């Protein structure tokens with residue numbers, strides 16, 4: 316294989332939202348410098364239809380572009396290739412196609428991969444990128460019964476969207492959607508699961524198919540991100556729809572069978588046996604870094620991600636990391652914590668871009684204000700869901716109060732209060748309270764004088780605090 320060399324000031328690895336936002340920010344700050352974005356997926360991500368729900372909380376849609384058609388900015392080149400080694404001493408990476416790319420600053424935005432409950436089983440699927448979801452769609456069409464394991468974002472979305480198939484949802488907790496909700500919110504959502512009518516959907520086009528399997532280790536594309544399920548019909552055709560939720564249960568055994576009817580047999584911790592066509596393991600992600608050997612090892616965070624400081628710098632000189640691959644290793648603000656989400660990948664990518672540019676120009680830089688408050692806007696079970704701060708009392712110990720306002724089918728509002736101050740919020744439905752709540756958390760205003768009236772529907776709290 317012929318080797319040739321490329322030199323660039325900034326090299327960014329990954330065409331997901333972290334890599335793209337990093338490249339855009341470096342480009343903005345260093346318009347005259349050479350920037351190269353290298354990605355092994357043929358699609359790169361971009362944000363469209365950005366909508367500000369408050370000062371900090373935003374919702375947006377995701378657009379995919381083919382690499383061959385992409386020119387992010389004038390000075391950003393995009394290359395479809397895989398980085399197979401990092402040589403930090405030489406400030407160089409090697410690629411699969413044999414290129415040696417020399418950099419001044421490198422940012423790794425290589426994402427994460429599904430953490431499957433069992434590796435290498437062709438009947439156990441993870442969902443990450445467009446191709447894996449299209450394969451999942453095909454599989455559902457020809458199946459009658461599936462088991463979904465996990466109680467987070469992917470499981471909640473799939474369970475709601477599936478039609479015409481017998482679904483068994485296995486959750487460790489006593490309520491659904493535990494990563495984003497509490498038992499009250501779960502009850503609020505529950506009704507939506509019983510509705511059979513779902514809005515019609517446009518068809519998602521398969522742009523290019525490389526025949527990759529969707530089991531772990533071979534996923535190359537960037538993560539799907541917000542509202543992917545609204546664009547794709549995941550209906551079976553072989554069975555009447557039903558949903559059984561197995562609470563406080565885990566999978567204790569998985570057996571492939573010779574049975575012509577169902578190729579997989581799942582045994583649950585309550586000894587129940589479920590024969591099925593396949594299993595979706597929606598059981599979280601692992602940062603994707605081990606596929607790139609590095610001459611000097613990175614310091615890793617407790618979740619296996621590349622540990623970064625508040626400037627998104629890793630422990631290896633001139634190498635930065637952002638998005639799902641990294642682990643926030645700085646002293647976190649009181650109301651912020653890391654969750655592997657689009658917003659955070661985008662914010663971290665932007666921070667890494669600005670930080671690399673500042674280092675290059677020898678200019679001072681401060682951490683972005685967005686890391687002061689956890690914000691997440693999403694849609695679950697047909698509702699808008701906004702999460703702010705320590706929305707489930709994360710890090711507050713046992714010593715906090717909860718105020719609730721709950722109108723079935725309309726809204727669910729939860730305030731997490733400590734020492735009279737608002738620390739976190741769950742807003743489900745169109746509440747219009749996003750900005751007010753952001754202000755209340757960030758200002759740390761003592762709300763004790765308002766007592767429970769703070770959530771009284773006859774009191775317009777926006778007027779008080781905006």
Ligand SMILES: Cc1cc2nc3c(=O)[nH]c(=O)nc-3n(C[C@H](O)[C@H](O)[C@H](O)COP(=O)(O)OP(=O)(O)OC[C@H]3O[C@@H](n4cnc5c(N)ncnc54)[C@H](O)[C@@H]3O)c2cc1C
Pocket residue numbers: 328329330331332333334353354355356396397398399424425426427442443444468469535536537538539540541542543603606607637638639640655656657658660693694
């Ligand atoms: C099904 C699904 C639904 C989701 N829904 C939401 C949601 O509604 N809201 C939300 O906030 N978050 C959601 N997320 C999470 C969100 O999508 C991720 O947190 C975010 O996209 C991570 O972005 P990233 O750029 O860090 O990583 P990724 O998007 O995974 O991108 C990694 C990139 O690195 C490239 N790469 C990896 N290794 C190499 C290499 N060696 N050489 C070259 N390129 C390489 C890959 O090809 C890819 O382009 C969802 C995730 C999934 C899987």
Ligand SMILES: NC(=O)C1=CN([C@@H]2O[C@H](COP(=O)(O)OP(=O)(O)OC[C@H]3O[C@@H](n4cnc5c(N)ncnc54)[C@H](OP(=O)(O)O)[C@@H]3O)[C@@H](O)[C@H]2O)C=CC1
Pocket residue numbers: 432464465466467468469470472487493494565566596597598599600654655656693694
């Ligand atoms: N709307 C949104 O914002 C969405 C966001 N995403 C993001 O995409 C990524 C992948 O989503 P997802 O896979 O759902 O990951 P999540 O981290 O959201 O959820 C994983 C779930 O699986 C459970 N789990 C982990 N291991 C096991 C096991 N061995 N057996 C049973 N349950 C297990 C976890 O429980 P426990 O926590 O107790 O370990 C948790 O309930 C995440 O970063 C997620 O935040 C995905 C879809 C939608």
